[in-house]
Amino acid sequence: MELYLPIAEITINPSIFLILGMSVGILSGMFGVGGGFLMTPLLVLLGIPPAVAVASEANHIVGSSLSGTIGHLKRKAVDIKLGNLLLTGGIIGSFLGIGIFNSLIKIGLVDLLITFTYFLFLTGVGSFMLYESLDSLGYLKKKKRKKTYHHSWIMGLPFRMRFKKSGLYISIIPPLLVGFIVGILASIMGVGGGFIMIPAMIYIIRMPTSVVIGTSLYQIIFVTAIVTLLHAFHNQTVDIILALILLLGGAIGAQIGVKLSGKLEGPYLRVALGVLVLSVGIVMASDLLIKPEETITLIRGGGSH
Amino acid sequence: MIKDYLKLFLLILVITAQAPLDLVIDTNERDVEIQPGISGTKIVLFGAIPSGKRDIIIEVVGPPKNQAMQEKRRYFGFWLGRGKSYYKNVPSYYNLLSSKPLDEITTQEGLNKLGLGIERLPLGKADIKYSTTKQFKFDQRLRSEMFKNGLFIEKEENIILRSGPGKVGLFKTEFSLPPNSLQGKYFVRYFLFQNGDAISYAEGIIDLKQAGFARLIWIFANKFALLYGIIAIILSGLLGWVVSLIFSRYKLT
Numbered sequence: 001m002e003l004y005l006p007i008a009e010i011t012i013n014p015s016i017f018l019i020l021g022m023s024v025g026i027l028s029g030m031f032g033v034g035g036g037f038l039m040t041p042l043l044v045l046l047g048i049p050p051a052v053a054v055a056s057e058a059n060h061i062v063g064s065s066l067s068g069t070i071g072h073l074k075r076k077a078v079d080i081k082l083g084n085l086l087l088t089g090g091i092i093g094s095f096l097g098i099g100i101f102n103s104l105i106k107i108g109l110v111d112l113l114i115t116f117t118y119f120l121f122l123t124g125v126g127s128f129m130l131y132e133s134l135d136s137l138g139y140l141k142k143k144k145r146k147k148t149y150h151h152s153w154i155m156g157l158p159f160r161m162r163f164k165k166s167g168l169y170i171s172i173i174p175p176l177l178v179g180f181i182v183g184i185l186a187s188i189m190g191v192g193g194g195f196i197m198i199p200a201m202i203y204i205i206r207m208p209t210s211v212v213i214g215t216s217l218y219q220i221i222f223v224t225a226i227v228t229l230l231h232a233f234h235n236q237t238v239d240i241i242l243a244l245i246l247l248l249g250g251a252i253g254a255q256i257g258v259k260l261s262g263k264l265e266g267p268y269l270r271v272a273l274g275v276l277v278l279s280v281g282i283v284m285a286s287d288l289l290i291k292p293e294e295t296i297t298l299i300r301g302g303g304s305h
Numbered sequence: 306m307i308k309d310y311l312k313l314f315l316l317i318l319v320i321t322a323q324a325p326l327d328l329v330i331d332t333n334e335r336d337v338e339i340q341p342g343i344s345g346t347k348i349v350l351f352g353a354i355p356s357g358k359r360d361i362i363i364e365v366v367g368p369p370k371n372q373a374m375q376e377k378r379r380y381f382g383f384w385l386g387r388g389k390s391y392y393k394n395v396p397s398y399y400n401l402l403s404s405k406p407l408d409e410i411t412t413q414e415g416l417n418k419l420g421l422g423i424e425r426l427p428l429g430k431a432d433i434k435y436s437t438t439k440q441f442k443f444d445q446r447l448r449s450e451m452f453k454n455g456l457f458i459e460k461e462e463n464i465i466l467r468s469g470p471g472k473v474g475l476f477k478t479e480f481s482l483p484p485n486s487l488q489g490k491y492f493v494r495y496f497l498f499q500n501g502d503a504i505s506y507a508e509g510i511i512d513l514k515q516a517g518f519a520r521l522i523w524i525f526a527n528k529f530a531l532l533y534g535i536i537a538i539i540l541s542g543l544l545g546w547v548v549s550l551i552f553s554r555y556k557l558t
Binding site for chain 2: 004005006007059060062063064065066067070071074115221225228229230231232233234236238240241243244247248251252254255287288289290291292294295296297298299
């Protein structure tokens, strides 16, 4: 079976994309990541023009993260109050990020920036999570255990608020700031930013792992909705057909993922996510380090807009 | 098919009544609607030529498209895509058809003069600020990528020549436009050769229109961008919601 994508302007086999959507959906529901950091490179690999891949992927995540959030809401694992705070910072950040993105397009540095941010954050975040989770599981023999380490200056910040679901009484400044920074990065990289947000929620805001996933998914819905709208309006690169095919698989996958996440313990979940993020980072790095077969290549979908 | 031959027969009747005989052409369709999802649109080109030792070359040039190329260069040990160049008005499709191997029809010089073949196809304006050698490299890479993607085609001996009634020769050829072909005007140029010289020329136009749902979506996305974005979000959210509803209904989570 073949299907023609109106915006990507290519003919595809929908079943491949359905399976792809489903696999990434499982990861999404399990880890609370939108999955954009995985999906976007895979879509490009399958021949979708990068600009269309980024925009349609954002559109796809809107639905899959909504599906995942509903699943987590039923398990009472979403801190909406804290989620809204992160979201507020995130929205301001993403507008600033798009501003940076557009000015970089003008001086032709955007590809360089995207590749480097991906590479740095994937390998950085991935190895940190892996190290930390293995450490907390006691696999690493360390002389000094920093188990009771706290960010004292974070604790001392003003404007404290109580977050019942997370069992926290903290200043509103760190969540706002985390949201803001993730918002900037997310819009530059064209992803929901879950894989940066989750470690920040765990290690900086110190939210319990059980609430982190649902809360992350909750705010991703809104961030990706804004990104979709901006791409649709400015670049006309949202392929609705592609997004819906991915979603059909993705929404089902997300539900399965939610079910699986309830069965895995926090540190093990973090080991798995750490390995996943790190391996995507390594694949990207190898792409940067290995000499390409042909140095001059055609940019698919490029220059047509 | 029967209709095609009937048309051709009538065409021949008209031609044979006329003198002197020249190149007469027709295609099976002038306005072609391309349906998304199918494996391509078949185009049949046929016509009549004076019989004798003659050869024909047909060139099909699709509507122009802007194309970007980039060169990966090594920076501090990393291979990064810099050095982008934009080509304006690159033919989105090119197909060269001939009744015999090209070198048996005419000389290199003859092909150069008429600009026939992928190697001689003008690629439009490029904003490359490099040296001539680099420009040549970029041009060659663009040609080979288009060839690899099946958008630049050069197959020899795919025009069938037959002798018709009287002093008329018939030619017929068919090819498929890929399903993701750009819509617009496809110029079909017919060159009639005799003893290595082009003795006659004719031109036809095929107007390709993308039909159906995919085309509507494209128009909607480009003309009503904001509304399209909003609908895309709503549809995506709705589908996500419905799926989660189905899952909870059947207690799957």
